[in-house]
Amino acid sequence: MRAWLQRPWRALLAALNYLWSGWGALTSLLLFCAAWELAGQVYGTLILPGPLATLAQLKLLFDDGSALPPLLISARRTLYGLAAALLAGSLLGLLAGRSLTAAMLSRPLVTLLLGMPPIAWLVLAMLWFGMGDATPVFTVFIACFPIVFAAAMQGARTLDNQLHKVALAYRLPPRMLFSDLYLPHVMSYLFPAWVTALGTSWKVVVMAELLSTSDGVGAALAVSRAQLDTATSLAWIVAVLALLLGSEYLLLEPLKRQVERWRVDPNP
Amino acid sequence: MNALHIRHLYHRFGPSEVLADVGLDLYAGESLALVGPSGCGKSTLLQIVAGLLRPSRMIMHCDFRGLGCVFQQPSLMPWMTTLDNLALGLKALGVPRAARHRQAAGMAARLGLAVSDLDKYPHELSGGMQSRVSLGRALVLAPDLLLLDEPFSALDVGLRLELYALLREQVEQRRSAVLLITHDLMEAVRLADRILLMVPEPGRLVHEFVLDRPHAERSEAWVHRNTGELMESREVRIAFGLDRGELHNAAPSHGEHRGCQI
Numbered sequence: 001m002r003a004w005l006q007r008p009w010r011a012l013l014a015a016l017n018y019l020w021s022g023w024g025a026l027t028s029l030l031l032f033c034a035a036w037e038l039a040g041q042v043y044g045t046l047i048l049p050g051p052l053a054t055l056a057q058l059k060l061l062f063d064d065g066s067a068l069p070p071l072l073i074s075a076r077r078t079l080y081g082l083a084a085a086l087l088a089g090s091l092l093g094l095l096a097g098r099s100l101t102a103a104m105l106s107r108p109l110v111t112l113l114l115g116m117p118p119i120a121w122l123v124l125a126m127l128w129f130g131m132g133d134a135t136p137v138f139t140v141f142i143a144c145f146p147i148v149f150a151a152a153m154q155g156a157r158t159l160d161n162q163l164h165k166v167a168l169a170y171r172l173p174p175r176m177l178f179s180d181l182y183l184p185h186v187m188s189y190l191f192p193a194w195v196t197a198l199g200t201s202w203k204v205v206v207m208a209e210l211l212s213t214s215d216g217v218g219a220a221l222a223v224s225r226a227q228l229d230t231a232t233s234l235a236w237i238v239a240v241l242a243l244l245l246g247s248e249y250l251l252l253e254p255l256k257r258q259v260e261r262w263r264v265d266p267n268p
Numbered sequence: 269m270n271a272l273h274i275r276h277l278y279h280r281f282g283p284s285e286v287l288a289d290v291g292l293d294l295y296a297g298e299s300l301a302l303v304g305p306s307g308c309g310k311s312t313l314l315q316i317v318a319g320l321l322r323p324s325r326m327i328m329h330c331d332f333r334g335l336g337c338v339f340q341q342p343s344l345m346p347w348m349t350t351l352d353n354l355a356l357g358l359k360a361l362g363v364p365r366a367a368r369h370r371q372a373a374g375m376a377a378r379l380g381l382a383v384s385d386l387d388k389y390p391h392e393l394s395g396g397m398q399s400r401v402s403l404g405r406a407l408v409l410a411p412d413l414l415l416l417d418e419p420f421s422a423l424d425v426g427l428r429l430e431l432y433a434l435l436r437e438q439v440e441q442r443r444s445a446v447l448l449i450t451h452d453l454m455e456a457v458r459l460a461d462r463i464l465l466m467v468p469e470p471g472r473l474v475h476e477f478v479l480d481r482p483h484a485e486r487s488e489a490w491v492h493r494n495t496g497e498l499m500e501s502r503e504v505r506i507a508f509g510l511d512r513g514e515l516h517n518a519a520p521s522h523g524e525h526r527g528c529q530i
Contacts, residue, residue: 010387162343169318169337170357170405180356184347262347262389 014261018254025249049231058235066220071239074205074217077133081140082201088141089148089197090190096149097156106153113146118204126212136208136216143204144197148190155189187259195252202244270296270331270412272317272445277326279312285470286312287323292464292473296332296412297443301450301460305508309471310449314417317447332413332445336406340418342398344390344405350376351386353401357409375408376401378434396427403431407438414438416448420455432459436483453504454495458486463498467507475503 033051040050049057061067096102121142125135159182167181209218217236224232277290287309294300302310315321317330318337336357344353354372355363363371376386379400390398403419414435420428436459438444450456456463457479465475477498481490498504505511 162339162341163345165315165320166337166339166343166345166356168320169335169339170360171335172356172360176360180345180348180359184345188347262391 014257015254018257022249046230049234053231054234054238057231058238061232061235061239067239070215070217070220070236071243073215074209074240075243077136077209077216078140078201078205081137081205082144082197084137085141085144085197085201086148086194089145089193090152093149093152094156094186097153103153103157106149110146110150110153113142114150118143118207122208122211125208131212131214133213135212136205136218139208140201140204144201147197147200148193151189151193152186155186158189159185184262188263191256191259195248195256198247198252199244202240206240270445271329272332272413272447273327273329274317275327277313277316277323277328279309279316279321279323279325287316288470288472290471290473294413294445294447296445297439298462299439299446299448299460301448301456301463302466303450303453303456303463304466304471305468306451308466308468310466311417312471313466314415314447314449317413318415330413332411334409334411334413336409336411336414338403338406338414338416338419340421342390342395342402344398344401346390349387349389350381350393350401353390354404354408356405361409371408372404375404379404380430396423399423399427400431403434407434410438410442410444412442412444414444414446416446418449418451421451428455435459440483453498454491457494457498458491465503465507474507477501 036048037050037052040048040053045053058067096106118139122135122139125138125142129135129138163181163185167177172180205216206218206221209216210222211218213219217240221233221236224230224236272292272294274293275291277287278285279287290309290313292300302313304310312321316323316326317328318335345356348356351369351372352359354375355368358368358371373383373386381397381400381404385393385397390401393401399419399422406414416435420431423431432455435446439446446459448456448459461479463477463479464473465477466472467474479494502511506514
């Protein structure tokens with residue numbers, strides 16, 4: 001019974017521990033804001049508005065209702081491209097990892113895809129898909145796909161032979177082979193790649209929108225740049241960063257800790 | 269009586285012959301130790317019995333149904349807690365969650381693990397504890413055939429003696445048959461009823477030593493004396509390359525081959 005209670009207790013401790021570790025991150029961010037404020041005062045608000053001015057501008061954007069629609073549009077494009085990349089990259093990567101030939105064939109291709117700058121893809125996408133939704137979605141997909149694919153392939157290739165032998169010796173049925181052997185192993189490779197892909201997807205979507213669409217955060221940035229409105233530009237940047245940090249540290253990181261409890265030492 | 273019979277077992281890895289004309293018998297309640305120099309095909313033979321390798325040629329008859337394997341490394345699933353690792357084989361058999369956890373917790377207590385260890389992951393356990401869990405994972409199935417591939421080789425003396433006792437208890441209660449691979453002649457003398465000597469190139473059985481003293485009467489002095497005698501025997505010295513000479517295939521000692529059942 002005590003052992004049964006220990007699990008939620010340890011989970012609670014881990015959660016508190018995690019939240020407490022946030023103070024360090026917050027301190028570092030506030031120090032950065034102080035330096036930003038200092039630089040703003042030196043150069044003047046036209047060149048570099050300080051963090052308070054930027055936040056005030058962001059609040060203004062939210063208040064007059066012009067902030068939410070572009071953010072939603074960008075988020076939707078990110079989500080489509082990212083979801084397609086995660087799905088296709090994970091599945092194809094796992095399949096490629098199952099066969100030595102496929103792995104050998106795809107390794108140089110992955111290197112090639114990873115090395116290709118997203119801006120080059122964007123130019124191609126603009127030629128192929130025009131100025132619609134498809135261009136940023138495609139660019140996000142093609143930028144994230146090789147990251148996920150490479151990790152999935154690596155995960156499928158590196159399964160411990162000894163553990164596989166144990167699983168066979170104990171006559172694990174196919175369903176258990178999947179849930180108790182392949183899945184946990186592969187997830188430990190896939191999850192970090194998913195997090196990296198999320199960061200990449202936000203960066204790429206803003207860049208793609210800046211050059212190719214008339215709506216979304218990127219397009220709004222293009223407008224504020226044209227009007228030499230530094231405060232609004234910074235407000236958009238802060239909004240995008242806040243979304244990225246929020247999704248990573250409030251959603252993915254705790255999820256990762258939960259999935260990979262067996263890797264992290266709870267009492268280091 | 270349940271038994272395992274193997275005759276005319278040959279196995280090749282590519283061009284090299286790993287096992288040639290191996291035959292052995294193992295009966296319920298009996299412990300058989302396989303000794304021999306590294307690379308003589310002991311582990312391959314064990315993997316064939318476990319069904320992990322398909323040999324090139326073999327006649328095998330096996331009545332044993334429940335199988336427990338312990339490998340040289342503990343090889344615990346790194347993403348499972350001690351309790352789930354212990355219950356792995358039970359889960360594969362379809363034992364419901366509550367029942368298998370109860371049995372695994374009982375086994376953990378017999379292994380001398382604390383309640384707080386049950387919820388730990390393998391990387392939080394010491395090497396000795398991991399070995400105990402690995403042995404417990406096999407014993408909790410109450411198997412009628414236990415296959416042990418040098419499971420004690422990395423352990424200190426105290427832990428070894430503890431696990432030997434646990435193993436003997438299992439053999440006496442369940443009348444399990446044990447096939448044990450070891451480098452350690454003293455371990456073989458301590459645990460086995462018969463010791464089979466293997467030599468490499470190609471792997472074959474060349475001699476059988478019978479230890480007929482009951483396990484309860486085996487004292488430390490007896491174990492040491494017999495290990496010494498074994499070390500001095502001509503066959504062991506030739507097999508481990510200490511003396512020169514020729515060794516010929518040994519015939520299985522338990523009766524004649526009475527026709528193929530499979």
